[in-house]
Amino acid sequence: MTQTARQVLQLNSSILGDNSVSNQLLATLTERLQAAGEKLEIQQRDFSVEPVPHFDEHWLQALMTPEADRSDSQQQKVDFSDTLIAELKAADILIIGLPMYNFSVPSMLKAWNDHVARAGATFKYTDTGPVGLLENKKVFLVAAMGGVHKVGESDYLRPYMQQFLGLLGLTDISFVTASGLNMGEEPRAEGISRAEAEIDAAVQAYRQKYSKQNQDYKEEEAA
Numbered sequence: 001m002t003q004t005a006r007q008v009l010q011l012n013s014s015i016l017g018d019n020s021v022s023n024q025l026l027a028t029l030t031e032r033l034q035a036a037g038e039k040l041e042i043q044q045r046d047f048s049v050e051p052v053p054h055f056d057e058h059w060l061q062a063l064m065t066p067e068a069d070r071s072d073s074q075q076q077k078v079d080f081s082d083t084l085i086a087e088l089k090a091a092d093i094l095i096i097g098l099p100m101y102n103f104s105v106p107s108m109l110k111a112w113n114d115h116v117a118r119a120g121a122t123f124k125y126t127d128t129g130p131v132g133l134l135e136n137k138k139v140f141l142v143a144a145m146g147g148v149h150k151v152g153e154s155d156y157l158r159p160y161m162q163q164f165l166g167l168l169g170l171t172d173i174s175f176v177t178a179s180g181l182n183m184g185e186e187p188r189a190e191g192i193s194r195a196e197a198e199i200d201a202a203v204q205a206y207r208q209k210y211s212k213q214n215q216d217y218k219e220e221e222a223a
Ligand SMILES: Cc1cc2nc3c(=O)[nH]c(=O)nc-3n(C[C@H](O)[C@H](O)[C@H](O)COP(=O)(O)O)c2cc1C
Pocket: 014, 015, 016, 019, 020, 021, 022, 023, 098, 099, 100, 101, 102, 103, 104, 144, 145, 146, 147, 148, 149, 181, 182
């Protein structure tokens, strides 16, 4: 029997294409996971190739209209959001590129967040507050920053994404950060090399944590 592939949802949110550090680090991360023995089936969304529209009043109206009463255009809007949510639910591993734009996330990633955070689908309201409905997913957040920023000072990127994913129930998060990318050649190279070391540590930690499942896969494979 062959090893069951892990379903990966990879979100590229940089506007810099091949010159993007977060895009390059996402590629490094998936390569190193595969080199460590993970079989991956990767579903990629690159927001600069296929932007996610803002979740505006037309989308809200479409979702609030009963299915039987929706226009074709409203149904298309609901289908689009449903597809994003289905991709997220299907993923075992979520890998997100986080370029820092104006201290926070790129607006296209924020738009994706607004589509996938849906009460009744990815979280629910309870008497004690919202509770996430997504479970058993590993998240890798790969941040890239022109400067150097600390959580609690000028970094609203990593804490915001952590808070957001927590709303959905996603709490098993590994952070990788490349800082100082626009501060000159040397700081840039150091920032990338530190991030690559963080990728290795995150892959190792992931492999250890999931070693029981990996062992099961190996036994299945040998059977
Ligand atoms: C629109 C825009 C806003 C940015 N804002 C910040 C910022 O607030 N702080 C910072 O350190 N770098 C900022 N930068 C620099 C990026 O974080 C840096 O170029 C990083 O490499 C982006 O990730 P990427 O290479 O994956 O695109 C900004 C870049 C752009 C294009």
